[in-house]
Amino acid sequence: MTTWNEYVEKSGTVPEWPYPIRYDKENEITADVLILGGGVAGCHASISAARKGAKVVLTETGHAKRSGSGGAGVDHWHGACTNPCSKVTPEDYTKAIMECAHGYSDGIARYIICKEGWDTLLECEEMGVQIRDVKDEFKGADFRDEETKLMFAYDYKSRHVIRVWGYNIKPCLYNEMKRLGVGIYNRVVITSLLTEGGKQGGRVEGATGVNTRTGEFYVFKSKATIITSGGATRLFSFAPEVTAAGSMANMNSAGTGHAIGWNAGAEFVLMEQTGPGRLTGFGYAPYSMGNTSNTYHGTPIVDANGKEVPWFDPYGRELKTVKERFLPSPEQKFQLGIGIGLYYYLKQYVLNDLVRDLPERIRSGEFALPLYADLTRLPELERRVIFGMMVGNEGKTRIPIYDQFTKAGFDPDKDMLQASVMLPESYQNSNFWGGNPIPHMRSLAGGGLLVDWDLRTSLEGLYAAGSAPIFGGGCHGEAHTTGRYAGRKAASYARTVGEPVIDRKQVEVEKRRIYAPLKQNKNGVGWKELNYAISRVMQDYCGKYKNERTLNLGLRLLKELKENEAATAYASNPHELGRTLECFSLITFGELVMHASLARKCSSVYLDFYRLDYPQMDPPEWEKLLPIRQEENRVKVRELPLDFNLKPPYASSYEENYKLHAK
């Protein structure tokens, strides 16, 4: 008996809900630091704040032991610039990122990430994560430093990306949190921020939430709050029966942090930036198909006849040996890795790659499909580090890929793993398991809450960290690092303020809103159908090409959903209730993206942003940030120069600002 259908058929009864139902039960929890979202950022923030002596409460939609996009493991750690073998300074790294992003990223988060990333990784080592080749499995490899036993990925000369055995990184963080006495509230969907006097834009005093197993209500009161929630793939791409296995983020990523921040009046930037749908979930299970990107970087690709696809450096030189694939060109200072929240790489920082016109060569018949990843062409240690170490520690690979494949007989010493069979143009990106990109299913990219050098948002008492929530967020290691930083900042701030004061009226209104789906007519729409409708509106009205009319029509339709179908949506149990409330957050998130898109009246190659009514590409007068927020429920937009964080009131260099603010 495994599935619900089998149980019902065998027993002849529908099983009762297995958890005690406690609708309307109200719990009041007080904290010095309240952390909303138990992914790697939130967990590291909890540890950091607790070590500063703060009373910490963490809330998590799932279970913090393995939750979040980083919960299933990690194989490499970007931007560890201060590690003993690194030839890249934090200043150079930050400069590189900002140049590649054409200024459209946040130097604050980026600098913190590469200044403290290595220290953060060392803390993970203390918590039980293996970050060195202690068993000497890779002795003698090009990518290994004999003295420190650190192993490097992508650029073996510059050594700023470290390979880590991170399959158990989340449980290690979780155990440390428990040891430090962090109050962990699992199975809680956060539904709103509580503000001073219940006012939009007021100081943040706490949050509300509901338990997805028991349905009980939570009022969290806090001196400082940190948003460390996930992104929202469900906003544009929703078809879980097909996509859940192929997704890089799980169902809980519903943009809760963005929605509650927007509703509370916090300021956001670059929410209009999106990416072409490469990782919509409609591709293949991560790392499951032959490819040569990211974890598989450097893997030889051959065609159906065994002919190898050549490698080139960014300056058009063919790379004849495997060794060269992992070295920067003479023109380059160093190479940046993949997956760091950068959508555009300048030549001087981009990785070596397969020949750049592979799609044309497939069309012409030079290379015959299907392609294969032929790991047998690699030296033993390169082969093993890719399939065995990286695949084996990266998220969702230890059991779903390494274990499943090897049990089925796959042997990288003997076998060639087939690449996905796709449209020729889809082979332009070496990450073949992403499948054919789906341009109208945008992925959210780059934008987030606007933060200062304390990682504080525009709202007093509210901080943000992680990958998705903040402007300038990166990948796994970056999420830990900003979490750690925000945790200590929030703890310091909490020592300076008095007890939080909750506006009871704000709580009552929220409580009514939260429980409404349980009280609707059973014919009300269910959460999945509602989510399908939300993503339909986003795909059509907020896709790759936008104009003022279609954006406003999209806003009108989201409002229609909010006031009609969402207002009468029905949830039959606490789990469905949580998912339905997440849909309400998705609608809010969609509105934020559309408003931000309306504000940018130009097109931009760097933001993958195209206005049919303002086709001019990156005119100089629009090269700026457009911070956006709500004030008395009206959208307000202002302007900020791209380098605002190096202008008054800040100092003029990253180093100086860090010295002034980082403690």
Next chain:
Amino acid sequence: MSNKVYMTPNPMTPNKGQKFNPKICNGCNLCVEVCPTDVMMPNPKKKSPPIVLYPEECWFCAACIEECPRPGAITMAHPLNQNISVNWKRKETGKYFRIGMKNPPPPNNRPPSG
């Protein structure tokens, strides 16, 4: 072929994210506790494997298997649209293989690094 047929909706998809071996699983529910997306529910019958209630919310992270104290109690298989896509060719012989094929080759027992 049974003549006792019921009105049931189409099988949920994915049909079975996780498969439980009732001979090994003792219903400790540690997997239920740790699942990030709360896909499984405790079985009303004590000491029985959990009920997979929300298979379409399964992220295939295998946290359940990592947490399970009894090897073999849970096995995970990607949905068929995924497994049918994972193909490989043995270089020496040109033979084709896939996950979930009939008469699979002998397993490769090499453990992961670390």
